[in-house]
Amino acid sequence: MPVPAPAVPALRAEHLSKRFSRTVAVDDLSLSVSPGEVFGFLGPNGAGKSTTIRMVLGLLRPSGGHVEVFGVPAHDVGRAHRHLAYVPADVALWPALTGRECLDLLAGVGPGTDLDYRAELVERFALDPDRRSRTYSTGNRQKVALVAAFATRAPLLVLDEPTSGLDPLMEREFRRCVTEAADRGQTVFLSSHQLAEVEAVCGRVGILRQGRLVEVAGLRELRRLRRSEISVTLAHPVAAGVGFDGVDGVADLQWRSPVELTMTLAGPPAPVLRALAGLEVVALDVREPSLEELFLDFYGDHRSSREELRA
């Protein structure tokens, strides 16, 4: 499959919107993904990620704006879909077909498949293809779609929460496949609400919230946004003079009891660890915040809700 000239974006949306009667699912979304990029598409449930992807695939018609895949309008699916492969969030297969029949069908009708690589992927994902898909679990159905998509040489892979049903071993295999695809020059558009997964494979992320694209940032900037929550238990109450106020990246410091304290941390943990080194620490817990907490933190709701709690 020849990849078109790099000047053409792999995916380009301009002022894209979708209304369902009164609900605005996607609102004036503009976005461009370059060929070869691994792009993370983040957002909480109901943010409009799947609706956006269904418009990219031509399954839904935009209420406004337009979207192109390698310069081909998305509604021209006969041409646009020669450039892409897709894994849905909730994979539904015909129950009477076996996994192998589904794979053969997708390869036979799809944009071209590397059959040797597909056989390798079936092994790597530990998929038993000779069972009727009626008997497959959610994870196994997802594996069928993943194997079919990764085995294509389509220049754009559109993955909509592809690991929600996979176990950690398979999730690791998935990340390897994304890396291999990126190494081959394929563009990956990965929708997810798992921050760790996005962080592991994506170079750039877009954050969607209530149908609007609120942030498009590189991974380094994303790291800056991350705040971990640290709880510390000490052996003895410490003198009032000991403090973390001056330590880099620490905020929201709270003493829950004379020997227990919590704080949030942005950036590297070394300064905090140095400050703790002088104390007798009996327990230390570092918890990464969920994406939802990150959103609240980043967009200000967090501060106001915490103030409400205090009141």
Next chain:
Amino acid sequence: MTAGTAAAPTTSAAGRAPEPGAAGWVVTALAVRSVSRGAVLVAGVAAGMAALVAVQHRQLDQELAGASLAALAENPAIRTLFGPPVALDDPGGFTVWRTGTAIAVLVGVWAALAATRVTRGEEEVGRWDLLLAGRLRLPAVLLRHLAVLLGAAALVGAGTAAGLVLAGTATTGAVLFGALIGGTGMVGAALGALAAQLLAERRAAAGLAVGVLLAGLLTRMVADGVPALGWLHWLSPFGLLGRSAPFAADRVLPLVVLAAAVALLVAAAATVATRRDVGSGPWRRSGAVASGTRELRSLPALAARHTGRPVVGWGAAVVAYFLLIGLLATTMTDFLTENPRFAELAARAGFAELGSVRGYVASLFTLLAVPVGGFVASRVAATAADEVAGRLTLLYSLPVRRVRWLAAELTGVATGAVLLAGVAGLATWLGATWVGADLSAGAALAGVLNVLPIVAVCLGAAVAALAWAPAAVLPLGVLPAAGGYLLLVLADTLAWPGWVRGLSPFAHVAAVPAEPVDVPGLAGLLVVAAALTAAGLAGYRRRDLRG
């Protein structure tokens, strides 16, 4: 913020304990919600149909209509379909003969489909896992759904009786008829529930239950046609309806037999439910398949795979029915030759060659449009269901235009429809030849192919519905055939104006092979079918996909 506040949520969360015993009512309420809309609709149709026919019969000019009515009553197709007429001079008796079998089939099939849908259908997609994670066990959940279904069937029966009483018929007959209709619905529901326990897939269970019901219809036809086998009436709900003869003999014993059958089926369903795993069934197909046996690499291959199994199922039913029609050919026509007065009346009312084998099979071939129309509508409805279930999402992420996939599916469905018509013709010819009736294979095939334009209209209506009303593909797709046939029969019986009759596709099809083919009529039907299909394809190409 202090440590003291941390304990607070535990006490507040445990505030209200659930009342014991409420779980059962919650499940019953859920079942009522999933059944009620269909029950009210079917009750309305059954009551309305019965009342309409009864009222119109009372207003009919008996002198004028008598002759054509008697001729119609002796039309072998009508006799085979509706049973021998009794008490035609009574509005109630006439209504029972005219609408009894149709209403009983409608209510029975609806109940069987509803039962498999709310039990196995819900279980198959995993919603019962949530339900059974609660305090109720599988047999209890099943029996609560079944109780609601039996109640719904009783409601339909009561509605039918009320409709007849309001139309001014005798109360005893109306109540008996209502009870028989409700009982047939109960048999359908219990059959559906039992099939849903035995088979692990909703579609298979629905097919089994409806198949058994329709076998009951065949049984009644055999019992009507062959006097020596009259006792077969007792094995079929439709036969019991005939035996009971509301408004004529008003016998109650068949009703008792019907009730016993319901009790037996419910007990069987409950027994299987106590012994099986959730999500499984004793007649379950194996999930593993030998590798590399079948190739599936193209859209036409997938469409063929989709259509193959349903064609075999519908084909078996159609072959059984039309083989029987062929075998009964001489029995029915002999009756008419022995009663020349009827033949004369029939000729005057416009039924050419009614007494001949060709006239007899021609009027039954017309009926073939109903099952074949049902087949094409159900296949397009399956495409709509695939869409809602998300099974088309992966397909449409390939370089596949929607019209291309739909064209592949529709080609498979149309091929299936032609095959079904063909085997129906061959089965009739085989049956007729076996009993020595005069019917050539060519005449039989001409007769079945003659009704395919009506099936094409069904296909067009279903495709248009897929584009503009995707939730109602099945009813709208069946409407031209089932609704059209009913309209024609009512229009003929009750002397409705010609333009009303002309709305039925059947008004534009000649009785082949007894009459020559009505070429302009067939061409008109094909134009309508093409227009509907084109509009549907255009709409389907543009609309948002569901699911």
